[in-house]
Amino acid sequence: MGLIPKYGGGRPSQLSEQNKAELKEILSKRDDWTTKEIKKLIKDEFGPNFSEKHVRVILKELGLKFAKPHPLDYRRPLDAENQLKKT
Secondary structure: OOOOOOOOOOOOOOOOHHHHHHHHHHHOOOOOOOHHHHHHHHHHHHOOOOOHHHHHHHHHHOOOOOOOOOOOOOOOOOOHHHHHHHO
């Protein structure tokens, strides 16, 4: 039998569940967000100023994926997939 901690689990979140739901809805409107853009969006819409690391933690809590975008080559033809299928 071990000791049971008698604390409430830490400081309450600066974003309420309703705020997190609103944030997820806003983020679903676009696919190409950067962490800096999300950080600024949270500060402008909801108030708290989080670090970029904590923004990634929030995204993980919301079930969203954090990925780096692949750069597009400006020389790539618009119908590259069709040309590839033909060969």
